[in-house]
Amino acid sequence: MSKKILFFLLLFPFFSKAQDIQAHINSLKAELKIKPNLERTTQIYSDLTWDYMDVSLDSAIVYGEKALALAHKTKKHKLISQCYSNLGGVYLRKENFKKSEENYQKAIQIRTTNKDFEGVAKAKINIGNVFASKQEYVSATKYFIEAIQYFEGKNDTIVSLTKGNLGLIFYEMKNFPKAIKYLEESTDFLKKNNMQQGLCHTYLSLGDVYLDKKDTLKALNSYKISLENCKSCKDNLGISTLNQRIGAVHSAKGNSENAKKYYQISEKLLKELNSEIEQTNVMLSKSEDFIQQKKYREAYEMLLQVKKIHKEYHSDRYLLETYKKLTLVCLYQEMKDSSAFYFNQYASLKDEKLKASVLEQTAELETKYETAKKEKLLLQKEVESKRKTATIIILALVAFFIALVGFLIYRQLKLKNQQQQQEFQLKSAIAQIETQNKLHEQRLAISRDLHDNIGAQLTFIISSVENLKFGFPGIEEKVKTHLSKISDFTQTTIVELRDTIWAMNTNEFKFEDLSSRIYNFIEKAQSVRENIRFQFVIDDNVKEAKFSSLEGINLYRTIQEAVNNAMKYADADAITVHVLREIETIKIEIKDNGKGFDADETDYGNGLYNMKKRIEEIGGTFQLHSEISKGTTVTVMLTHKNW
Template sequence: MSSFAQDLQQLIGVLKKELKSKPNLERTTQIYSDLGWNYMDVSLDSALVYEEKALLLAHKTKKHQLITQCYSNLGGIYLRKENFKKSEENYRKAIQIRTVNKDFEGVAKAKINIGNVFASKQDYVPATRYFIEAIQYFEGKNDTIASLTKGNLGLIFFEMKNYEKAIKYLQESTDFLQKNDMKQGLCHTYLSLGDVYLDKKDTLKALNSYKISLEHCKSCQDNLGISTLNQRIGAVHSAKGNSENAKKYYQISEKLLKELNSEIEQSNVLLSKSEDFIQQKRYREAYELLLKVKKIHQQYESDRYLTETYKKLTLVCLYQNMKDSSAFYFNAYNHLKDEKLKSTVLEQTAELETKYQTAEKEKQLLQKEAEAKKKTTTIIILSLLAFFIAIVGFLIYRQQRLKNVQQKQEFELQTAIAQIENQNKLHEQRLAISRDLHDNIGAQLTFIISSVENLKFGFPSMEMSIKNHLTKISDFTKTTIVELRDTIWAMNANEFTFDDLSSRIYNFIEKAQSAKENTAFKFTVDDRLKNYKFSSLEGINLYRTIQEAVNNAIKYADANAISIQVQPNKSGITVEITDNGKGFDLDGIDLGNGIVNMQKRIEEIGGVFQIHSDLGKGTQITISLNK
């Protein structure tokens, strides 16, 4: 890092020395632009000053290459500063100039930059469109840029919680970068892979990816990447309860960010530290840190991180019994989300309206051109002999046929676009519903648990029967939160593999084991079923049925061994849940709601549900699902 800083300072010193020699206007402009670009890793404020000077001089040179370079650099600086509005404005100006000068490669690169701006604003639909357009242009022409852009696309799917596609695109990008030994790109793709695994709660894979990323970032001396990785690794250690290790990594990150002079990035370290304080129940210190973070993000109008700050402030105030403050920040959180949603809808509506008006103008121009051709043809026909009348008739017939084909193609294209837009809207609505369930109802249930615990500890002389009743309410609410998370998990994916479902079942069995320490649990899945795919409905119904069967064995069977085995069969899969409990006589009892509900769930997804039980010999439930 020290060597990198020295190299940068040396390069900056050389540029400043050359500037004193008073070179011509074009060279002076280039020097200022290079200074702005190099200062991005030293001081963002200085970078902005030099790049704005370069832009003023570039307009005087009237060289479109220099002008677009300055606009692109300014877009990058403002993106680093989280000023998304100005970043997008500068990138769009660069696109406009490059389009006029038919610099299509430059346009494609600028589209990647604008895609990054939209991705940073969590506006994923236009971000995905720009990235795909850039990938289509560069594939076969510049595979390096295409590969890096696939990494960006992977991050979009990660933000939308589509982990399978996120890992797919990031891994494709990583494989290409490893093959070509591109350490700078590997620094970022492994960082992104680590973020995906961390969000999936796979901390071992996350830490491994972060460590590989850190090695590559150090080798190419990427201070911002090194800072971010130290922040991420610190967060992992914090989540594991290792506060001392977390503190060491946060200190390294803060030191680097002070050198880079980026308040936004420094505030993100504070945000991570606040999570560490929350884990340690040091709520007052977390509250003071979050107030500092809130002030910075309000100053820079960084809505993305301000939303996260409001959410944490809501919880911290709740833990400190600051009910009014908690309600205030909760309302601020919801208001900011609603405003962002309205802004996105208005922006997309305006974009669609512009496209519609452009299409109408083009259609009118085509009609005018067709009318002009028709008049010219008529004049020629009148001036020619009858011999040419047959030829003109044939031409008119062919023109009409082509026009019909064109109209049919336009109709099919409009229908396809409408279907894609409807699918995007449905997906966005599903994500919005799952976020609301998690953020609103989840927060309210957490508040109920906190209130019940406060009542129990606030009134030590309370009757035992009331305390027991409050404990039941608290346990029921915690169970409801777990079931809510399972439902949100199922809603956030169109389909998932048995590997995804297995992780949920393992978590459930782990909780059951802690409750029934003397009971032996066994869960086995045939390796051939690892990539077996379910729809969200099939997955949640199968999971709920297995969960109900295990709960029944624990509650009623007095079993000390419970087994879940999943095997393939000729037409699909077979799931067997077996216990060695006391069993029951199927003909001698009425089936309860639990067993009836299990049967309905399996039949709803086209499966077969069977139950066999003998007194004193245990119970076996068999579920068969067809492909």
Template sequence: MKKFAFLLILISGVSFAQDLQQHIAALKKELKSKPNVERTTQIYSDLTWDYMDVSLDSAIVYGEKALALAHKTKKHQLISQCYSNLGGVYLRKENFIKSEENYKKAIQIRTLNKDFEGVAKVKINIGNVLASKQDYVPATKYFIEAIQYFEGKNDTIVSLTKGNLGLIFFEMKNFPKAIKYLEESTDFLKKNNMQQGLCHTYLSLGDVYLDKKDTLKALNSYQISLENCKSCKDNLGISTLNQRIGAVHSAKGKSENAKKYYQISEKLLKELNSEIEQTNVMLSKSEDFIQQKKYREAYEMLLKVKKIHKEYDSDRYLLETYKKLTLVCLYQEMKDSSAYYFNKYTNLKDEKLKASVLEQTAELETKYQTAEKEKQLLQKEAETKKKTTTIIILSLLIFFLAIVGFLIYRQQRLKNVQQKQEFELQSAIVQIENQNKLQEQRLAISRDLHDNIGAQLTFIISSVENLKFGFPAMETSVKNHLTKISDFTKTTIVELRDTIWAMNANEFTFDDLSSRIYNFIEKAQSAKENTTFKFTVDDRLKNYQFSSLEGVNLYRTIQEAVNNAIKYADATEISVQVEPSRNGISIIITDNGKGFEVHAIEVGNGIVNMQKRIEEIGGIFKIQSELTKGTRVAITLNKES
């Protein structure tokens, strides 16, 4: 979830071109000279703005001091300015309730004193609060009213407010209009070298391009924004940009690069002492953990984020946090927790949707009631205007019903989307449960094979050996036959263990498969001491993964090929070489035995079975052999690693 930088209109008039620390030091030095109450109030007010980019807690302390002294001066302009300052600080801390309370007090004072320019400025900042709360309709209304007032009077404020309008259109996914307003704002700011504004508008442009999946333009905009933020020493902006750039690197799988940017962002936010801002970095880091499948770390970080946003009543970010917690719990098979957070997510989303619809409907109802009163007045003035008035009222009524119908339709559409997401989530949960049941069945079968069939085969071997030693005078042919039975049973036990090994896992890495093949080759080496065996696996394939079926079929095929070389080829050298190919892996088994004419003989069951096993897992099996030149078996498994 991104934190969008809506631009505050600075009523205090402090110049940000100065070095911030120098300005703070100068103001504190002036305080020591004990100026009068009015000047002291103004100094505290200026310090409030300066500390907004240094420490939000310190900004609040100075803001409260300024307000207390302003009331003693009884100067309305100074009092309203102090309320506006506090509104700006609380907006930065995302305490929207206190921010809106302070701005409304400021606008009330300015309205009573007919300070219309001041009213228009505060309207922009209230619009910022509403936009941050996702109340876009009233926010847009405030911005447009401010633009209309300042048009031709103050092009700078018009430009900054257009940037805020661009952000609202971005939030509503209207990218063309978002880019239009942001670029208009940027062009003006560039002409006038207003680095503070450029710091924020380029950040917003980067966010728009990132949502459009144009990462090159996004990173370019972020870099320009970062340069301007550094020039005007906007630490909050610098922190936000490092977080954004880190998120882009994380999405590209460059976790180490992302980590560096997140560390810079966290360091700056700790200096600002903004707990709510730090959670935005934590949300980005949790997404990085999820991509790395570090679900436990992501889960613990999201719990901290949830606690902070609940304290600040920040529903916008709680929605994103609940959504991530739902998925992380699902990945960890915490089904009850996943369902709990999914319910939290859907309930909060429904509450916000209902509140928005009710607010907009109430506004339209007020307009309708006003129109009714106008109708009554027109009827008293002149009977001749009755027809026209009726038409106007009917038009307003139809408009009202159309808007209400549209809101209901939109609510239903959002509910359908929510139900679809809920269905997909429930399907995923069912799939996980089915996989768990299948795994339990496989484990039960493997235990039965090991405990029952394995024990019975061991009993057969023991019985055969007892017969041989119990009857020493037994005929040689009978003893040989019993020995064959014993050897066959031992071989069957080995194959049974291989089967159990395959059943006890959903998938294998090549390391698992390699260790099995090494064991087999060691046994073959002990049986054929004059034969040299060579088995090599490319290091790049150590983490290559197979399903249990693929692992067993590859193992059996390699085993059959090596056995054939031992039994029939009279080979002195047998090689098994495993390398990566373009789309998967390549396994080559070669020997220097006597070979055979592939097309001149009838293919036996062994070769047919090898071919079927490889084709069953989507691979390609080829065998080449010539008399006196040995045999080459090639297996290709086309599967992305």
């Protein structure tokens, strides 16, 4: 089940937010009509940005940009930093982490310059939420703890909400006891102070923790309390998320009808918020419901939509989960090549994230090391110029290097742990390759058995039929005709068997290998129908294109079926097979000048249906165009990473 974790944002209007958002929005817009001064107009746009975060994220961005532009004209540093924080919160909701972090960093920079330390601490909580959403928990925890240290004894409300965020981080790291501890501490404070918006989120998070602990009763109870509080403060994002969660619980229990009702409520609210990335979380939950109902095709199509959205938004965390589900769904549908492809995408993305994390930490360590070297040189110069303070400086250096060595040891142990994880993943990959090698050996054994046993038996049948025909001269002509048909059918079966064995014995081959098979087939067709002109044209830049065995046999059978159809039904005197390359796509056309037919009024027979199914199975598109008296064209389009 997909979970969208909601961290608490701390913006200036947070604790004075109007209960009726729409009424507050209307009053602000009415005030704008009387044209207040520049500073008040800026503040109104800032408040509208905050209010629209629960109504329409796109509208929130529009008002946020207007507020920021006016804030720069006022030259009020608090107002400017507030507008940057508002935009950071909106982009965080949209999961545009890059823009969110940029805006929060600008707010921190302005507040630091103007010694607004309380504002800096609040901004640190918000930027901690960005890192937490990106699963960079060490950085997030650092910012949260710094904020708690500042507000301890100054603002218990902010301390409580930040502890709730710490609880969410421990939940993400599967440390459920600590997660429950921090979330319950936060919840107790919020209940005492009747802070419904905070309770909306803390109970939602507690429900997630209990659900992961398989305690569905406590989970549903927490979700219901959360939903009551979210409705009271009209938090549409929270209401949507809760309906998604409750629907997922019903789905897990096998109650698809109830699940569907909750998903519909969630989808309706998310459409009003104009948040594609939020809608994909509902789609992920619905795909899980389809999988449990064994509706694998519906799940597959929905997951493809989710994948497209997460790739556009660079949402790697949920993209990993989507690849994992696609791997499973393709496996259930026996789409082995697709399943392997999505598994490789999952493994590659996970490896990229790990490498990026290691590189970032290594660069940070190197920077600190170079800084330490520079500081050491400066201290040495000071020792030369100020001998009286030599003892103090030496002691300071010793303390510094002890801390540095401790830090380096800690980092080294951490990197070693990551290397061990990578080694484990490598061993898993090796095990998978060994399994694939065994499957390949089994496939070779099967192909040998087909060739040696079934092939020999079919040859024996042909020999026996020929002996019957010529061993009994007085046999009836009708019987001879039937025997000839049996012999021809068996010969055809042997040819198809050889094609299948050829495909099974090859993991990967070039189009040039496939073209030789097509040439042989067309030569045989030419010998049967001498009145038909055959033409097979293949562009030179296509010959190096690579295929899997499944792609190759499906292409060959499709071309074979299309040519056979033209020979049998079209009354054509010319058949052309043309293979060409268009950027990253291979295009195959099988064209005849026969009598054609009305494609709109003709049902697909088994042959046409099988051709279409074969091409779609390998990720291609199949098109049929025919006009009466103008002939028929079959077009196949394939796109592949190896082309």
